[in-house]
Amino acid sequence: MSLFSPSAAVPVVPAERSPGYWSLVLRRLSRDKVAMIAFVVILALVLMAIFAPYIAPADPYKSSMLRRLRPIGTPGYPLGADELGRDMLSRLIHGARLSLMMGILPVFIAFGIGSVIGVAAGYIGGRFNALTMRTVDVFYAFPSVLLAIALSGALGAGIFSGLLSLTIVFIPPIARIAESVTTQVRKIDYVEAARASGASGFTIVRVHVLGNVLGPIFVYATSLISVSMILASGLSFLGLGVKPPEPEWGLMLNTLRNAIYVQPWVAALPGLMIFITSIAFNLLSDGLRSAMDIKA
Amino acid sequence: MTEALMTHETAGEAPSADRPLLQVRGIVKHFPLKGGLFGRSTGTVRAVDGISFDVRKGETLGIVGESGCGKSTTARLLVDLITPDDGEIVFDGRKLGRDLTLTELRRNVQMVFQDSYASLNPRLTLEDSIAFAPAVHGMTDADARRLARELLFKVGLEPKRFAGRYPHEISGGQRQRVNIARALALSPKVVILDEAVSALDKSVEAQVLNLLMDLKAELDLTYVFISHDLNVVRFMSDRVMVMYLGEVAEIGPVDAIYAKPAHPYSRALLASMPSMDPDSRTEAVVLTGDPPNPIDPPSGCRFHTRCGFAEAVCSREKPLLHARAAQGHSAACHVGGVDTGHTLSELPA
Structure with missing residues (x-):
C-alpha cells in the first residue's frame, strides 16, 4: 500500500532533540525573579497547610476566656489570641488548609469542566457553539460575588456547598476563554491539514488542539485562584461558607471584626494572609503568562 | 444550478479507458453572509460557482487567477475541507459519497498550504507532525516514525538533525519541505499545492519547485498547482485553468x-x-x-x-x-x- 515500505534497513537512530515548548517555558519562568519568589511563597504556604498539625504550636480549637484578644508578642501567643482566646498563630497555620483548598479546588474543577465545554464549543462550532455559549453567558451575566452568594445561600452553609458554588461561578469565565482560544486554533492550517489527513475530530483535538489551548486556559485559571480565595473568604465572612469554629482566614476575619478597635493588628492578620496568598498566585500567573509568550 | 449542469454537459464524460484520475463536476460553494439581528443571511458570496474540470493521471494542472477568484476554495473543496453545496468529486472513477468514502479520498488526495509556519503544529516535533497521519490510518508508532524519517530524507532534510526539531527552529523553505513530506506520508496519488511556494524567497522557491518535480517523477504523483505567479505555473504545469470570479474562464494545455x-x-x-x-x-x-x-x-x-x-x-x-x-x-x-x-x-x- 505504502509507496515507502518502512524497511528494517533504516534503523530509527535517536535524533538530536530540541527542548520542547514546556521545558523552554519552565526555563524562562525560572529566570523570572518575581515569579520565583511568588512560587516559593506558595510552596511555603502549601507545606504549611500540609504539615499544619506538626508546625502549629498549640491546638487551634482550644479557647480560653481569660486570654481573649491578647496582643501580638504575648508569651505563649506569638501572634496574639483571638476573641475566644485561641492561639492566632496556630489558627492561621491551620486556616491555610481550608483557605487554600477553597481557593484552588473550585478553580481546578472549573478548569476541567470549563475547558471541556469551551473546547467542545470552539471546535464543533456552529449551532452547538451558539447554544452552549449563550447558556454559559446567562451565568456569566451575574456578578461573580452575587452568583456565589446566591448559590451557596440556596445550597446552605458548609464547605461542600461553598466549593460547589465557587466551582459553578468559575466555569463560565474559563469556558469563554477556552472557547475563544479554541476557535482561533481551529482555523489554523495545521488543524486543516490534520482534518485533510482524515483524522477524527477527537484525535485532532487530542493531538493538535489541546496542546495549544490548555496553556493559555491554565494561565487564566491560575489568575482566578486569588479571586476564588477572596470569594471563599467573603462567603465565610457572610456565614455561608465554612462554619465556626473551623479555622479559615475569611471566617476569622469575620469573627475578629468586632475586635478591630481593641486589637487592630491581630484582627488584620487573617486579611494579611489572604492578601499575601492571592498576590503570590497572581504574580506566579503573570510570570507564567509572560514565560509562555514565546515568539518563534 | 442550471449553469452547473450545462457546464457539466459541455465537459462530457471521458471514456473509461484513459479516465481522468480526478474529475470535478459542477462544483458549487456559496458562503452565506451572516449579519444583522440573529445572524440572518444577508446575501451569499458565490466563491465557486459551478466549475468542472479533470485532472489526468501524472499531469500537473495549474490553476491561476486573481486573489478572490476561488482558487483556494476550489483546493479546499477537492479534499472536502469545505463541503460543496452542489456538484460531485470523482476520484479514479469512484464518486465521493457513493462508492468512495471521505477517508479514502483523503488518503489519496493531500494538500500543502501556503503558510509553512501555520501548517505545522508548534508543539510537535517535525517527525511527530509527519508521523501523525500514518498513525491515524493504523500504522504502528514505530513504523510511522520510520516512515517520517524516510520522508524527511526524501525532501532533503537529514533525519538525524531535523526529526526532533520544532517548526520555529527551521527556515521557511525547510518548513515547506516538511509540509510536503507530511502531505506525502499517506502515499497520496494527488497532491494539491495551494500557493505552496508563493511565500518563499525566489532562490528557495526554485529549490522547492525542483524538489516537487523530482518527487513527482519518482513517486508518480499528480499535482494540482495553484498559484498567482504565472511564470511558476508555466514552469510547473502541463495544463492550465484560468479562473475568474468563481468560474472557469479558460482551460487547456499550457x-x-x-x-x-x-x-x-x-x-x-x-x-x-x-x-x-x-x-x-x-x-x-x-x-x-x-x-x-x-x-x-x-x-x-x-x-x-x-x-x-x-x-x-x-x-x-x-x-x-x-x-x-x-x-x-x-x-x-x-x-x-x-x-x-x-x-x-x-x-x-
Missing part, C-alpha cells in the same frame, strides 16, 4: 494558453506578466479596476464589466466553455464561440 489565450481575461492576465526581456515591456491590454463583488456578480459573462470586447450579448448570456483550435483547449467566451451572437469571431491581435 503552451496553447500562454501562446494564444482565447479568453480576453487570460490575455490580460498574461499581458500583465512581467517579461524577462526589457525590449518587450508590458504595454497593451492591462486590466483596470478590481474584480466585481462575488456577492453580486455581473449578469451574463462575469468578465463583461472589464472586457474590451464586450457587446450586448455578453451582459445577457453566459458563455459556455467551447472547444478552441488546440487539442483540449476550451474557453468561456462569446468571441470565437459558435452562433453566440457576438460580432467578432476571433479576438483581434
Whole structure:
C-alpha cells in the first residue's frame, strides 16, 4: 500500500532533540525573579497547610476566656489570641488548609469542566457553539460575588456547598476563554491539514488542539485562584461558607471584626494572609503568562 | 444550478479507458453572509460557482487567477475541507459519497498550504507532525516514525538533525519541505499545492519547485498547482485553468494558453506578466479596476464589466466553455464561440 515500505534497513537512530515548548517555558519562568519568589511563597504556604498539625504550636480549637484578644508578642501567643482566646498563630497555620483548598479546588474543577465545554464549543462550532455559549453567558451575566452568594445561600452553609458554588461561578469565565482560544486554533492550517489527513475530530483535538489551548486556559485559571480565595473568604465572612469554629482566614476575619478597635493588628492578620496568598498566585500567573509568550 | 449542469454537459464524460484520475463536476460553494439581528443571511458570496474540470493521471494542472477568484476554495473543496453545496468529486472513477468514502479520498488526495509556519503544529516535533497521519490510518508508532524519517530524507532534510526539531527552529523553505513530506506520508496519488511556494524567497522557491518535480517523477504523483505567479505555473504545469470570479474562464494545455489565450481575461492576465526581456515591456491590454463583488456578480459573462470586447450579448448570456483550435483547449467566451451572437469571431491581435 505504502509507496515507502518502512524497511528494517533504516534503523530509527535517536535524533538530536530540541527542548520542547514546556521545558523552554519552565526555563524562562525560572529566570523570572518575581515569579520565583511568588512560587516559593506558595510552596511555603502549601507545606504549611500540609504539615499544619506538626508546625502549629498549640491546638487551634482550644479557647480560653481569660486570654481573649491578647496582643501580638504575648508569651505563649506569638501572634496574639483571638476573641475566644485561641492561639492566632496556630489558627492561621491551620486556616491555610481550608483557605487554600477553597481557593484552588473550585478553580481546578472549573478548569476541567470549563475547558471541556469551551473546547467542545470552539471546535464543533456552529449551532452547538451558539447554544452552549449563550447558556454559559446567562451565568456569566451575574456578578461573580452575587452568583456565589446566591448559590451557596440556596445550597446552605458548609464547605461542600461553598466549593460547589465557587466551582459553578468559575466555569463560565474559563469556558469563554477556552472557547475563544479554541476557535482561533481551529482555523489554523495545521488543524486543516490534520482534518485533510482524515483524522477524527477527537484525535485532532487530542493531538493538535489541546496542546495549544490548555496553556493559555491554565494561565487564566491560575489568575482566578486569588479571586476564588477572596470569594471563599467573603462567603465565610457572610456565614455561608465554612462554619465556626473551623479555622479559615475569611471566617476569622469575620469573627475578629468586632475586635478591630481593641486589637487592630491581630484582627488584620487573617486579611494579611489572604492578601499575601492571592498576590503570590497572581504574580506566579503573570510570570507564567509572560514565560509562555514565546515568539518563534 | 442550471449553469452547473450545462457546464457539466459541455465537459462530457471521458471514456473509461484513459479516465481522468480526478474529475470535478459542477462544483458549487456559496458562503452565506451572516449579519444583522440573529445572524440572518444577508446575501451569499458565490466563491465557486459551478466549475468542472479533470485532472489526468501524472499531469500537473495549474490553476491561476486573481486573489478572490476561488482558487483556494476550489483546493479546499477537492479534499472536502469545505463541503460543496452542489456538484460531485470523482476520484479514479469512484464518486465521493457513493462508492468512495471521505477517508479514502483523503488518503489519496493531500494538500500543502501556503503558510509553512501555520501548517505545522508548534508543539510537535517535525517527525511527530509527519508521523501523525500514518498513525491515524493504523500504522504502528514505530513504523510511522520510520516512515517520517524516510520522508524527511526524501525532501532533503537529514533525519538525524531535523526529526526532533520544532517548526520555529527551521527556515521557511525547510518548513515547506516538511509540509510536503507530511502531505506525502499517506502515499497520496494527488497532491494539491495551494500557493505552496508563493511565500518563499525566489532562490528557495526554485529549490522547492525542483524538489516537487523530482518527487513527482519518482513517486508518480499528480499535482494540482495553484498559484498567482504565472511564470511558476508555466514552469510547473502541463495544463492550465484560468479562473475568474468563481468560474472557469479558460482551460487547456499550457503552451496553447500562454501562446494564444482565447479568453480576453487570460490575455490580460498574461499581458500583465512581467517579461524577462526589457525590449518587450508590458504595454497593451492591462486590466483596470478590481474584480466585481462575488456577492453580486455581473449578469451574463462575469468578465463583461472589464472586457474590451464586450457587446450586448455578453451582459445577457453566459458563455459556455467551447472547444478552441488546440487539442483540449476550451474557453468561456462569446468571441470565437459558435452562433453566440457576438460580432467578432476571433479576438483581434
